[in-house]
Amino acid sequence: MFARTSRIAVALATTVLALGTGAATANAAPVQKNCVLNIDSGDMRCYGTFREAVAASTEGRVTDAPLSAQHIDQKLADRLKGVPDTAGASAVQLGVVYTDANYGGSALVLTGGSGCQSGNGRDAQINLDGTWNNSVSSLTTLSCWLELWDAPNTSGVHQEYQQSTSYVGDAMNDRASSIALL
Secondary structure, X not given: OHHHHXXXXXXXXXXXXXXXXXXXXXXXOOOOOEEEXXXXXXXXEEEOOHHHHHHHHOOOOOOOOOOOHHXXXXXXXXXXXXXXXXXXXXXXEEEEEEEEOXXXXXXXXXXXXXXXXXXXXXXXXXXXXXXXXXXXXXXXXXXXXXXXXXXXXXXXXXXXXXXXXXXXXXXOOOOOOEEEEO
């Protein structure tokens, strides 16, 4: 009788523990990504911190960025806009998009071989996939103005941003499927 009772108690305790662990996991904050997308090659790589993403996107030119993308100040923005001065460096930081308002959540650094003409026509366009599709809520402009589109291939409803924006507005929040870089 004791062995049967013990097995039932162990099974019950295991079930309760498993349910408790599942509830804690379900309520856990989503993992934030810090990714770099080279718009020329389409290559995307993600890193543990924003500092690592910036170091990679600048090819080691900027290694002291904050751990979180939420803390880009004007001094860092100016450094990111700068022309690469490292021998053989070819990456220019074009802008950053975020999954949350106020420059929060996951961050995607857009980089490419050359800057933009800022308002003098479309310099590049990209489609957003995976985590980034229909999830942009704020953005930082660097070397380019950014134009969000609610459909792939820069079609549909769109909004142009000439400066960093802590909230893209109700019309574009969590709707962007592509971006034009101007």
